[in-house]
Amino acid sequence: MARVTKSKTKQAPVLLWFRRDLRLTDQDAVAAAAESGAPVIPVFILDDSDRKPQRAIGGAARWWLHHSLESLAGSLDKLGSPLILRRGDAVETILALVQETGAEAIHTGFMPDPGDRATDKAIAEALERQDCRLHRHRTALLHDPHKIKTQTGNPFRVFTPFSKAFEAQVHVRPPAPAPKHLIPSTQTKSDKLADWELLPTIPWDKGMAEEWTPGEAGAGVRLADFVADAVNDYEKGRDIPGDAGTSRLSPHLHWGEISPWQVWEVVGEAKGHGGVATYRRELIWREFAAHLLWHFPQITDQPLRPEFAEFPWREDHAGETAWQRGQTGIPIVDAGMRELWALGWMHNRVRMIVASLLVKHLLIPWKDGENWFWDTLVDADLAANCVNWQWVAGCGADAAPFFRIFNPVLQGKKFDPSGRYVRDWVPELAKLPDAYIHEPWTAPEAVLRAAGVRLGVTYPMPVVDLAAGRARALAALKQATGRGS
Ligand SMILES: Cc1cc2nc3c(=O)[nH]c(=O)nc-3n(C[C@H](O)[C@H](O)[C@H](O)COP(=O)(O)OP(=O)(O)OC[C@H]3O[C@@H](n4cnc5c(N)ncnc54)[C@H](O)[C@@H]3O)c2cc1C
Known part of the structure; x- marks a missing residue:
């Protein structure tokens, strides 16, 4: 594609490249583009290429992104500069846009993710011999x-x-404050948001x-x-x-x-x-x-503490599926996993409890949990997700020691004493008295019957015996590190 020749009378535009900074207020890339006095081309790129170490966004986050872009596009329209959407490898797409528009600068946010850093490096290198500069601002x-x-x-x-x-x-x-006006540029081709198909085809997004x-x-x-x-x-x-x-x-x-x-x-x-x-x-x-x-960009896949590299994780397809579906038979865990599925979000306390059950009582790799959260959270964030999963698994920085194993029943009793949270998300247990809401398997048969609960039929038996799971986790820790506590 031929590069647009910059004429002396017509000022070259600047690209305003939005990433995870989809706002106009207190957004330094937006402010810099506005202050440049040049025509502004706001752009968002959906990079779902498989270029490493880029990570494609998960399902719930795609739902969020669709609506967020709709909102941003509306605000930009009011400022006079429509949002341009492009899909593809971010490096290739930005370079193509520079060629196409004759942009003299790119203003964008600075992101800590390894994929974004690799992208920026490749763009800056490719622009070295061109009259266009990449300016990264702290926006996130x-x-x-x-x-x-x-x-x-x-x-x-x-x-x-x-x-x-x-x-x-x-x-x-x-x-x-947000700028009051952006100087529009000449028309630049844009994808249609609907064509990106970010919204689910099976409508699981009602709760969200x-x-x-x-x-x-x-x-x-x-x-x-x-x-x-x-x-x-x-x-x-x-x-x-x-x-x-x-x-x-x-x-x-x-x-x-x-x-x-x-x-x-x-x-x-x-x-x-x-x-x-x-x-x-x-x-x-x-x-x-x-x-x-x-x-430590390796923390997206590798434990920060090397002694956890050979940890004896188990493969447990049934246990993992029960966990994902909120069918573990442990009420606080099931409530959290169902909240996650319905809202794309889960309370922090419960994130810690469900993560602990997965990596400790079930001994399933933290990466499996991290991947599931990545796909189901609307706030799925590479840094927060990996750091917190490693924190729970005891293999990260400043982590909770692995031997400190949450008892989900005690956690439930302490942080959901009336069982309100469990009743909201696990309605089949709603009629159980408070005393049994966090451990229905201890309830006398008559109590279960009166509450309409048939364990193993209307609600599962626990997927793991908590005492045995705890002992197995400590044995695994000893095997991996020589320390059982
Ligand atoms: C296993 C696990 C995975 C997690 N994955 C994510 C994730 O992918 N994305 C994410 O944003 N948070 C993650 N968290 C952190 C935390 O659970 C959420 O940030 C919090 O629940 C969001 O709810 P809130 O906005 O109401 O939080 P608030 O309590 O209102 O906190 C305010 C803000 O502080 C930040 N924050 C709070 N706690 C943490 C934390 N532990 N680590 C980093 N930032 C924090 C968040 O941006 C949050 O919005 C995870 C926690 C665990 C235990």
């Missing part, structure tokens, strides 16, 4: 993941010192559609609701899955529909300030995950 994180270092200049592996260094080095900056409003406006409403209702009780409320005690901003943050600075700032304005520091700590966990992925 509070801080650049590689800039926080230990005193010896190394990456952090433990959260608390990372968070102290973070708070010492990173200074709050007020969020920037009821729960979420993807896009910048939906993110703003979610944040405002959280600040008005829940942030003051966050310290306690964040551990109770039956309450709306957390912000549920994770998919909005993952897709960059709201900037972490906006969230950081706005929660600070909450009346009472109760849970603000604890909440901001969670935002710093998000940064820590990005920091780890930046420095």
